[in-house]
Amino acid sequence: MQLFLALCFLLGIPSGAPDIHSLKYFFTAASNVPNFPEFVNVGLVDEVEIAHYDSNTRRKVPKQDWMNKVTDDDPEYWKRSTERNMGRQQIFKANIEIVKERFNQTGGVHILQLVYGCEWDDETDEVNGFHQFGYDGEDFISLDLKTQTWIPLVPQAVISKEQWDKNKAWLDQQKHYLTQECPEWLKKFLEFGRSSLMRKDLPSVSLLQKTPSSPLTCHATGFYPDRADLFWKKDEEELHEDVVKGEMLPNHDGSFQMSVDLDLSGLKDEDWGRYSCVFHLAGGQEVSKRLDKRDIRTNWGNGGGRGTDGGFPTGAAAGGVVAALLLLTGCIIGLIVWFKKRPQGFRATNTSETSSSSGEDPAMKKGSSEEQSMLKPLHEGRVQRGSSH
Structure with missing residues (x-):
């Protein structure tokens, strides 16, 4: 270690x-x-x-x-x-x-x-x-x-x-x-x-959850440069409680990815629409994804109650694996x-x-x-x- x-x-x-x-x-x-x-x-x-x-x-x-x-x-x-x-x-x-x-x-x-x-x-x-x-x-x-x-x-x-x-x-x-x-x-x-080096690329943003009791992950991948931020908002206020930010990691193509987790345990059903995940790129460009149960991708199998077919999107999962491997290779x-x-x-x-x-x-x-x-x-x-x- x-x-x-x-x-x-x-x-x-x-x-x-x-x-x-x-x-x-x-x-x-x-x-x-x-x-x-x-x-x-x-x-x-x-x-x-x-x-x-x-x-x-x-x-x-x-x-x-x-x-x-x-x-x-x-x-x-x-x-x-x-x-x-x-x-x-x-x-x-x-x-x-x-x-x-x-x-x-x-x-x-x-x-x-x-x-x-x-x-x-x-x-x-x-x-x-x-x-x-x-x-x-x-x-x-x-x-x-x-x-x-x-x-x-x-x-x-x-x-x-x-x-x-x-x-x-x-x-x-x-x-x-x-x-x-x-x-x-x-x-x-x-x-x-x-x-x-001077290009600016916006990411794709996904909502991911491992199990019904796991925190909800907002995952942004494919952005450049690395001068960026990813955060959760409630209404128009940035959240700092019940939020955990992950490290920024490199992708195989030279772009970057990052994630931020939100604890859903105390979230009421009627409040879901008030939350959104926001990606901010240096220079002012943004991508915002509102919290919607139908958009959450899960990996706890078919019939899990959320997402499309019970699996993480292939690109996002592969990106995470690639990033981990690249970190080790780095x-x-x-x-x-x-x-x-x-x-x-x-x-x-x-x-x-x-x-x-x-x-x-x-x-x-x-x-x-x-x-x-x-x-x-x-x-x-x-x-x-x-x-x-």
């Missing part, structure tokens, strides 16, 4: 506004994890996987057709990125052993992770940068770009803070990359994938990673600074000091610059 939680905490940078876009890079090193690569690197734009490398395939590859456009200006992009990840693979492998020593661990299953990237608000031009390590599903150390210092989140990370804070050149480079270069790459990728490929959603676990910087893109991923042409010394003391005189895509 600890391993599953370490792998499956979703990275959740708060972004309630519909015009905020993100570029995130995840690095995962695994120790003694059966059937899991020792090292995985995944890139996401607006939560859509754009690139993937793992120690089994030993290749960095595009995960969206439109990402091939990056080679129009740089034919060696994927080859160079592959070579850089081969080097990172060895460094992460060494660093997970160092962290195990700090926790006095000699064996067992362990996960070391790094996430960094940026968010950009295309209305205000505000930028947030983030760079953080986690270990076994818990926050480890985080970069505060406002003060340009590292914040240890467990005692075992203090030694890293003490060493990394001394490297002012690296800290300056990190701030420049996360607040200027990263947003330029994000804008470039958004332009590459505009037709798919863990296996390292796409879904740790992140603790709590104030002290995430440090961001706010700035309106922008810069013109150099036309080349800086990480492809410059090394990164976190590659040299992620969790080890910094090597004097061996500071390399650049964060990598």
Whole structure:
């Protein structure tokens, strides 16, 4: 269970506004994890996987057709990125052993992770940068770009803070990359994938119930983007009591699904028409489904008293199964990673600074000091610059 939680905490940078876009890079090193690569690197734009490398395939590859456009200006992009990840693979492998020593661990299953990237608000031009390590599903150390210092989140990370804070050149480079270069790459990728990333799709909405005494589930599937909400209303007021929201999950086609349960135990027959399930997509589009016994699909067999033929709609059921499988698959490929959603676990910087893109991923042409010394003391005189895509 600890391993599953370490792998499956979703990275959740708060972004309630519909015009905020993100570029995130995840690095995962695994120790003694059966059937899991020792090292995985995944890139996401607006939560859509754009690139993937793992120690089994030993290749960095595009995960969206439109990402091939990056080679129009740089034919060696994927080859160079592959070579850089081969080097990172060895460094992460060494660093997970160092962290195990700090926790006095000699064996067992362990996960070391790094996430960094940026968010950009295309209305205000505000930028947030983030760079953080986690270990076994818990926050480890985080970069505060406002003060340009590292914040240890467990005692075992203090030694890293003490060493990394001394490297002012690296800290300056990190701030420049996360607040200027990263947003330029994000804008470039958004332009590459505009037709798919900027689309807005409304879902199909179904009412489902497992047994006569089960809560009623409102299930929405097939929507995009993931900046959406699903809730129950009574008359025109949103309900908060007797309601349980489920997690948002990915579908196999890149769209999303989510559900919200309503406890029917105290509901009077004459009040059914006052309830409705509402899906709200960022930007204002909505789908509303009024509560009607005739529309409820069940799985307690023919003659259950509700629904059409006593079975869940095939599409919705299949979608749920597919989503569950994709969630597990996402863990296996390292796409879904740790992140603790709590104030002290995430440090961001706010700035309106922008810069013109150099036309080349800086990480492809410059090394990164976190590659040299992620969790080890910094090597004097061996500071390399650049964060990598």
